[in-house]
Amino acid sequence: MSSGAEVRIVDQTLADAANALVEKLVGDAAASKLSAGDATLWGPDAEPEASKRLSWVSLHESSRPLVDELAALRRELHDDGVDRVVLAGMGGSSLAPEVICATRSGGPVGGEFPLVVLDTTDPMQVSDALAGDLTRTVLVVSSKSGGTVETDSQRRVFAEVFEANGIDAASRMVVVTDPGTKLGDLARDQGYRKLIEADPGVGGRYSALTAFGLVPSALTGVDIGALLDEAAAAAPELARDSADNPAVVLAAAMAAAHNAGAEKLVLADTGSGLVGFGNWAEQLIAESTGKQGTGLLPVVVEGPDAPGYADHKADATAVSIGPADSGAQVSVTGTLGGQFLLWEHAVALAGRLIGINPFDQPDVESAKQATRDLLASAEGGSGDAGADDAPIVTDGVIEIRAAGDASWLGQPATVIDALQALVNAAPDAGYIAVQAYLDRLDDASFATLRPELAKATGLQTTFGWGPRFLHSTGQYHKGGHQNGVFLQITGSVADDLAIPGQSFSFGTLEHAQARGDAGVLAAAKNGGSPRPVLRLHLADRAAGLVALANAVQAVSR
Template identity: 60%
Template sequence: MTASTTTVTVDITDSRLAAAAAPLAARLVEDKVASKITAQDPTLWGAEAEQEAAIRLGWTTLHVTSRQLIGEITDLHTELQADGIDRVVLAGMGGSSLAPEVIAATEPVTLTVLDTTDPGQVADALAGDLTRTVLVVSSKSGTTAETESQRRIFAAAFAEEGIDPASRMVVVTDPGSPLAELATQEGYRKVFLADPTVGGRYSALTAFGLVPAGLAGADIARLLDQATAAANQLSDDSVANPAIQLAAAFGAAHEAGAEKIALTDTGSGIVGLSAWIEQLVAESTGKHGTGLLPVVVESAEAPGFTDAGDDATTVSIGKITDHPGAAAIVTEGSLGGQFLLWEYATAIVGRLLGINPFDQPDVEAAKRAARTLLDGSASSTIAPSAVMGSIEVYASSGVSGEGSLTDLLRQFVATVPENGYLAVQAYLDRQDDASASLLRAELAKRTGVQVTFGWGPRFLHSTGQYHKGGHPNGVFLQLTGAVEEDLDVPGLPYQLSTLQLAQARGDAEVLTDRGRPVLRLHLTDRLAGLAELVRAVQDL
């Protein structure tokens, strides 16, 4: 990790925003919100949230309590290295994958992250040297469908190679979960039981973040030191507290109609933090028709940042040296400090918005819909409304499906309401189909609206909550793709592509039921279909 800063800072460079945030910050100080969070006071978010908050505030002391993990992780890392096992693959979703991915990339050390149901991406991970591979199976509930599928596939692959699967399985889960019980029964190499008083998206400094990154070789002791250096600062009831400053700025911006955060990195030395922040903020605040939607932008010069409207607050991680003042808010500091800063700020924003920042009431709906499709109790096939080259069109209401692909997209984009947003959701291979991510900037440039991009089903454990529970002004462009070679899920009656498509269709059904327009484009040839789609977008 490159940052040696012992503190974190927040600079509100927009004078109007700073002035609007000042009275909110003063109120937060008067109410002693920061110190009460540190003291794990569950009453801060109202009576309805108190029961959940009472069991979700353990993250405030992780910089101390997680130190006991250092020796265990170091010993296992040394043991694996001695056995010639130096390739770490992580099977995990949401909070179980985003933080370790950031930690590993920032060091940098090599960690293969599987947060997908795409057969091609899973096959690529299987193609690595299994004789040198350990699989970290990471799931708080112990029942995550994607993670369980990956565990089964790898167990079968290890066995085919003549390797005892149990000797290559390391589990991170909550005490008493089905995964913990299975790991004990099967004699898995190591089971790390995480702190059950920490929710998934606040779990960066628990075993969920530290075990995969530490086994890959990251310096987790230094990460905890960084968080420790920032902890007193972030628990202080003072207007100088960066978490109070950040939360007050977001609260004031939201009151003025800026319900989105255009977020980019400007040379902080931290790799991928925006994706972690995206989950933390979106899933914590996007409920009951309100919330803050992070829009991860490629750079400070990219569409959606340089031309952000009144509905978005621009935030840079690291100072923008070439364009001082280009971001309304600038945050700086070490990775451990940034983790803690954003966790405090998000919890405080929850209080300002009048919501519970620790639940996710709308996530389960999409899971139920996907399970219904998988068990055959809903129609498994539907006909496209049109076929355009290598793309099958499954049109939403308000879109005729007639004309060219550009005409279709133009009709669809027209359904974005004032100050709304367009979400691109790609149920594809995050590596081989990486060019799909270019659509975010292309669409933002041509439509003038904020555009988010998410890999499915990864985003279901991140922005998925906001899309269904937050401000009801999103429209959704789903991308699915044909599979050349599928993978069976041992012991379960489906293949990975079936699960992947069920997740896409299940989420689309829930969004449609809630009045959110959804257009699904199915690429019968992924490479050709993406090229055709990009050309159509460029013609908008």
């Protein structure tokens, strides 16, 4: 495939509806204007933000100097016996490199994945990363703002543990951040191994081909030059004002589906070879479009046989990442670099058609502020940020709680009662968002709750690991279509982990993030009523999963 990207609208009804939008984009010369960095495409209100966020259209060229620079850094580290790469980063700082490394490596190397991604505050997952061979480890500290609390906490604990093991921490730190951040200043002051400043004209979710995506990937041995070549091969096609421009076709399909009430995009991999690509696209789509009460909700499913993909309900569109199968209404194929650029162009153009600014994220800060408030109140002696309100009821190892006005919940006696009340609170064309503030490696089996809930209820169901999803779909939950209900799962912490220089631990921070987001969700209005948020706390994670799985099978719609 010479262009590196191809889109086909399989469903004829959707293709017919998309034709007018394709003609509009072509007539407006939107594709060529986007590729030229025209900030006026989304209207005067969006122009100030867009004018600072369009450097991503030329990253396949502007990121080239990183190829040799990072190859040299990797050689230096290998000469020192350092070949294990741990990435401390959230959202756009971790999603793309995880996909790149998983796709290019072909799987675990020597039983260990080439990139250890820390996008969590779960103390058990952080402890697992610290338990690896530190004599071989380099920590990539990646934060656009330079102040991401999760990333700073991970940096602090790694620095302490490096030193405790007789390893010069500064020599094992590689920092990626925007120019002028406090993290960059710290890297200089502490003499960290390498400071790489990324292009500030790129937002986090469009940063796959910036230093944020390329530094950790290159240090694991990925040929980032080949990745940029793939994007460069796709770029001319994506800039054409033509009805067969794949970005124009995909943007029109997404917008046409949205306008017809199918605001959910169900993404299934059908043999693309791009490992975890849906998780990267999820952030790009949800955070770019989910605002002003509108937008596109990505629902990443386990495969083409998963519930919610091929049943073609009116509120969702099935999109195959890879060759079209019998369930696909839209198929998207191409190389990894080509698909990164294709989806970025298509989502930006879809924003123009839907009528939103794809570069802001007005509802992301609210959950962060709620977390800070909880931590501050605990530090001031007025409470414990990690403590929860008293449960409404306890069913075995599961404590049942709710955030805000829980009139929708009634008086549940069991977890089954509570889950059924949550399902009943969802509108007919709504969705369920499962949010698991747990260890996404050791507690990976909790992800099976997504297909089980979707199968039991017939509702589109998403699954997100907390706090990772706060930097992704969290924007849509608060700013997108107001038809979601939320199942938040937290778990007891057997061995908490202190954060050096902070008054709170990882466990306290994780629970403050969960409570903070639940409070923000419940306070937001949904047609005059609060969003339903069911909080389930597991006194025992393993036993809690079994109980939850059994309870899910007992609910219905």
